[in-house]
Amino acid sequence: MNRVNIIGLSLTMLVLVVQIFIPVFNFNNLDIVADILIIFLTYIGFYYGRFYAIILGFIFGVTQDLVTQIDLLGSMAFSKSAIGFGLGTLALFRNIWSPKYRMIFIFLMYFLHFLLFYFFKFNGVSISIMISAQIIVIHSLLSFIIFIVIDKSFFPNGVTSNNN
Amino acid sequence: MSKSRVPFINKDALALLLTLIFSALLLLTQDSSQIRQLKFQVAKLVNTLAYPITWYNSIFSIRVENKLLKKQLVQFTLMNSELESYHEENIRLKEMLNFTMTQPLNFLTANVVGYNFGLPTQSITIDIGNDDGVTKNLPIMDEKGLLGKTFKVGEHASLAQLITDKNFRVSVRIGQERAIGLFIPTHGKYGILEGVRKSMPLNEDEVAFTSGISEIYPPNIPVARVVSIQLDDNNPFQHIVVELVGSLESLDYVFVVL
Numbered sequence: 119m120n121r122v123n124i125i126g127l128s129l130t131m132l133v134l135v136v137q138i139f140i141p142v143f144n145f146n147n148l149d150i151v152a153d154i155l156i157i158f159l160t161y162i163g164f165y166y167g168r169f170y171a172i173i174l175g176f177i178f179g180v181t182q183d184l185v186t187q188i189d190l191l192g193s194m195a196f197s198k199s200a201i202g203f204g205l206g207t208l209a210l211f212r213n214i215w216s217p218k219y220r221m222i223f224i225f226l227m228y229f230l231h232f233l234l235f236y237f238f239k240f241n242g243v244s245i246s247i248m249i250s251a252q253i254i255v256i257h258s259l260l261s262f263i264i265f266i267v268i269d270k271s272f273f274p275n276g277v278t279s280n281n282n
Numbered sequence: 283m284s285k286s287r288v289p290f291i292n293k294d295a296l297a298l299l300l301t302l303i304f305s306a307l308l309l310l311t312q313d314s315s316q317i318r319q320l321k322f323q324v325a326k327l328v329n330t331l332a333y334p335i336t337w338y339n340s341i342f343s344i345r346v347e348n349k350l351l352k353k354q355l356v357q358f359t360l361m362n363s364e365l366e367s368y369h370e371e372n373i374r375l376k377e378m379l380n381f382t383m384t385q386p387l388n389f390l391t392a393n394v395v396g397y398n399f400g401l402p403t404q405s406i407t408i409d410i411g412n413d414d415g416v417t418k419n420l421p422i423m424d425e426k427g428l429l430g431k432t433f434k435v436g437e438h439a440s441l442a443q444l445i446t447d448k449n450f451r452v453s454v455r456i457g458q459e460r461a462i463g464l465f466i467p468t469h470g471k472y473g474i475l476e477g478v479r480k481s482m483p484l485n486e487d488e489v490a491f492t493s494g495i496s497e498i499y500p501p502n503i504p505v506a507r508v509v510s511i512q513l514d515d516n517n518p519f520q521h522i523v524v525e526l527v528g529s530l531e532s533l534d535y536v537f538v539v540l
Binding site: 167168169172173175176179180183189190191192193195196199200202203206238239240241242243 | 293294297298301302304305306307308309310311312314315316317318319320323
């Protein structure tokens with residue numbers, strides 16, 4: 119196993135652990151939690167392409183389902199696999215899309231991810247559409263802001279940079 | 283983009299497809315309320331999408347079903363008519379049974395197996411003959427009245443001359459005074475009584491019975507009912523039109539009087 123693989127595996131494990139212990143806050147009696155895994159998946163998609171993003175998205179999703187919501191096992195795996203495919207598109211257009219366009223695309227992918235997930239989660243549950251929409255948007259925004267912060271802070275030539 | 287060794291298989295799309303299928307399988311194996319609702323929605327969607335195919339197939343199944351139902355309808359109609367026939371037969375047999383139990387005469391019951399209403403002799407064929415004790419010139423009747431007499435007897439079947447045959451004659455008694463007359467058939471179920479004198483008081487609907495004078499017919503078998511009476515100054519006898527009492531319309535069974 120070469121050095122890159124060891125670092126990649128370690129980073130994956132670290133992200134998983136961080137996701138498990140990340141703090142939760144309450145909004146309208148519903149738990150809001152930042153999704154670090156989707157941010158990690160954004161980088162995988164951007165640097166390694168669709169295939170790895172899909173596989174890793176599925177593994178992350180299943181792990182997340184097993185840890186947090188066994189009664190909806192498969193829902194996060196489904197949405198993260200689909201989003202892995204979408205985020206992997208970033209690698210195809212790395213030199214074509216502008217940073218602004220990439221950010222819009224990433225936000226849309228995050229939004230789609232939470233839309234899919236909460237479609238499964240709120241299906242058949244009596245909850246208003248407005249609250250559902252707010253939760254989806256808050257989750258998407260929170261993850262997106264964290265992504266921007268991380269990208270701007272730790273990756274000078276990252277996804278939002280012009281130097282790609 | 284990563285390329286597969288097989289050019290027409292996109293590795294990314296295949297990975298996506300497999301992971302989505304596996305995720306969906308995992309999801310659908312759960313039994314939470316959300317998943318139950320999801321299954322319901324999916325089933326509803328599939329049902330809606332498959333409606334044209336279902337509708338198209340249903341036309342064929344309806345055609346087959348229609349054909350089958352038509353066949354069954356014919357069968358049931360036949361069965362129904364058969365049952366109605368049995369019902370009628372049952373009523374008739376009950377009447378006959380009741381009749382034979384109240385009569386002092388000895389009877390043989392026979393099935394009518396053939397009709398001949400044409401020339402030269404109006405007759406019926408019955409399914410009993412010598413072997414059953416039938417001989418020539420035995421009266422036949424139904425539960426209502428006289429129908430004729432046997433005139434040809436075989437081992438297992440006999441021919442009987444009907445009362446409507448133009449050559450048939452039977453001596454009768456009628457009225458309070460038991461006047462003697464002769465029944466002669468005219469057409470159909472009608473006939474005339476000859477030889478009843480004018481002085482004999484007679485009313486319509488009176489019934490003529492066999493007289494007992496004949497060696498063939500025992501006395502008091504109903505023969506005919508008076509329909510009309512005419513008196514002619516030039517004729518010493520009454521002109522009496524009568525209608526047969528026995529029923530020739532549904533000849534299925536008859537009695538042979540021994």
